[in-house]
Amino acid sequence: MSTLIPPAANSDLGWQIEHTYAQLPATLFAASRPVPVRDPHVSILNHRLAERLGLNLAGATPETLATLFAGNQLPSNFQPIAQAYAGHQFGGFTMLGDGRAILLCEHRTPAGDLVDIQLKGAGRTKFSRGGDGRAALGPMLREYVISEAMVALGIPTTQSLAVVTTGEPVYRQLVRKGAILVRVAASHIRVGTFQYVAATRDQASLQLLADYAIQRHYPEIANTPDKYREFLRAVIDRQASLIAKWQAVGFIHGVMNTDNMAISGETIDYGPCAFMNSYDPGTVFSSIDHAGRYAYGNQPQIAIWNLARFAETLLPLFATDSDQAIAIATEILRESPAVFERHWLAAMRRKLGLQTQEADDLELLQSLLDWMQQTGADYTNTWRDLSMGVMPTGENYSEPAFAELYAQWQERLSRETEPRAAIYAAMQSVNPAYIPRNHRVEEALTAAEESDDLLPLQRLLEVLQHPFDEVAASAPYREPPPESECNYQTFCGT
Numbered sequence: 001m002s003t004l005i006p007p008a009a010n011s012d013l014g015w016q017i018e019h020t021y022a023q024l025p026a027t028l029f030a031a032s033r034p035v036p037v038r039d040p041h042v043s044i045l046n047h048r049l050a051e052r053l054g055l056n057l058a059g060a061t062p063e064t065l066a067t068l069f070a071g072n073q074l075p076s077n078f079q080p081i082a083q084a085y086a087g088h089q090f091g092g093f094t095m096l097g098d099g100r101a102i103l104l105c106e107h108r109t110p111a112g113d114l115v116d117i118q119l120k121g122a123g124r125t126k127f128s129r130g131g132d133g134r135a136a137l138g139p140m141l142r143e144y145v146i147s148e149a150m151v152a153l154g155i156p157t158t159q160s161l162a163v164v165t166t167g168e169p170v171y172r173q174l175v176r177k178g179a180i181l182v183r184v185a186a187s188h189i190r191v192g193t194f195q196y197v198a199a200t201r202d203q204a205s206l207q208l209l210a211d212y213a214i215q216r217h218y219p220e221i222a223n224t225p226d227k228y229r230e231f232l233r234a235v236i237d238r239q240a241s242l243i244a245k246w247q248a249v250g251f252i253h254g255v256m257n258t259d260n261m262a263i264s265g266e267t268i269d270y271g272p273c274a275f276m277n278s279y280d281p282g283t284v285f286s287s288i289d290h291a292g293r294y295a296y297g298n299q300p301q302i303a304i305w306n307l308a309r310f311a312e313t314l315l316p317l318f319a320t321d322s323d324q325a326i327a328i329a330t331e332i333l334r335e336s337p338a339v340f341e342r343h344w345l346a347a348m349r350r351k352l353g354l355q356t357q358e359a360d361d362l363e364l365l366q367s368l369l370d371w372m373q374q375t376g377a378d379y380t381n382t383w384r385d386l387s388m389g390v391m392p393t394g395e396n397y398s399e400p401a402f403a404e405l406y407a408q409w410q411e412r413l414s415r416e417t418e419p420r421a422a423i424y425a426a427m428q429s430v431n432p433a434y435i436p437r438n439h440r441v442e443e444a445l446t447a448a449e450e451s452d453d454l455l456p457l458q459r460l461l462e463v464l465q466h467p468f469d470e471v472a473a474s475a476p477y478r479e480p481p482p483e484s485e486c487n488y489q490t491f492c493g494t
């Protein structure tokens with residue numbers, strides 16, 4: 001977007017700094033400097049991302065990078081801020097804000113995209129409430145590895161540029177090593193950011209925020225006559241597309257609060273997230289999600305619920321008459337289930353190798369999913385096995401019910417125009433062989449946290465970088481967890 005402050009001159013690393021968010025009304029943020037840490041060290045650097053950002057990390061010493069990414073020493077033209085937001089957390093509304101994150105700056109990439117550069121775990125801010133403003137190494141590496149996996153799977157996500165350790169302990173259930181994650185995002189504007197402004201009943205600020213978000217993420221609608229309605233439609237569409245991609249690979253976000261839903265349509269905030277093993281729509285991993293609110297199968301409905309909260313914040317922009325505004329929002333929201341269904345079916349058809357559409361496709365898909373659920377089949381491996389061009393063999397597959405399903409699907413494929421080889425190649429490009437299996441992630445994080453051994457994590461990252469290209473040496477990474485680890489739980493004490 002156009003800015004009033006010109007980009008800063010190139011510094012050594014190649015920063016192209018802008019501070020557009022800070023031009024919004026001052027209620028939306030607070031100037032906030034990272035609290036320096038005792039002894040910062042780089043744990044992991046994302047060179048691939050740095051290159052895409054046009055940052056020359058190789059030109060700096062590890063010490064310089066550690067000092068920078070810990071927030072101990074920032075370039076003089078950075079104007080760090082903490083952003084205000086609110087959110088429905090497990091359904092209850094709360095005023096929040098960056099309690100431990102600090103937006104260092106926005107950076108213009110060589111491709112012309114504007115991205116946020118944020119430190120997570122950078123110390124207390126005005127919005128910290130009772131928290132310490134810090135983060136532990138394990139959870140920050142976890143965000144790093146899962147977000148990298150998401151990138152490789154082709155799923156919109158915030159990205160991780162680096163993790164640095166702080167040399168300070170953080171006190172959770174256990175004493176853990178402190179760390180800071182450098183997060184790169186299209187922006188950190190959330191549904192909760194709109195809820196925050198709506199709660200202040202400051203309509204001028206609401207409009208400025210909406211215009212800003214439109215400019216930044218949906219510039220194509222900036223000049224449409226009903227741009228706020230189009231904005232709502234566009235955000236619904238992008239969320240529907242995102243959640244369909246999550247469902248397709250069995251990703252469970254785990255804490256889909258409205259403050260964890262980005263207006264850009266990127267996946268944000270990797271807390272208790274995990275990938276499903278055996279197919280079961282009721283799958284929940286988060287230890288605090290007792291009611292299963294954020295279970296795998298609930299994710300589309302929850303997203304739609306969150307989008308209704310988003311629509312409520314926009315009411316004053318739809319019409320001055322509140323009944324009329326509600327009517328407009330209701331009409332748009334009524335379309336969302338169909339939009340979600342359309343994106344989901346499209347994603348699932350691709351998994352099935354279907355390019356054409358037939359009315360019975362949903363039924364075929366549902367029978368396959370039901371079969372997976374009944375037999376406890378591994379979701380990822382079943383799809384991958386189906387993509388290989390021969391009828392899979394092995395325990396579950398020897399059932400007559402599977403043979404029947406397989407025959408039905410083959411019969412359906414015979415009405416596709418593409419030759420089989422092309423169909424299977426397309427399936428192999430959407431049905432991953434490798435996902436970040438929970439037990440593999442745990443194993444890598446434990447080695448990193450407890451023995452300073454980053455090798456298992458590096459190896460895992462290498463495998464996850466190419467989720468669709470199978471190599472014999474990586475076969476162990478396709479294995480579901482042993483039976484004993486099937487009650488896997490993720491914890492929020494990050």
Ligand code: AMP
Pocket residue numbers: 096097098099100101127128129130131132133134135255259260269271494
């Ligand atoms: P999350 O569960 O990470 O989405 O965080 C929810 C809210 O709690 C956000 O406003 C965070 O900034 C805040 N928060 C989480 N952990 C901490 C912490 N250790 N110190 C301060 N605020 C935190």
Ligand code: MG
Pocket residue numbers: 259260269
């Ligand atoms: Mg959050």
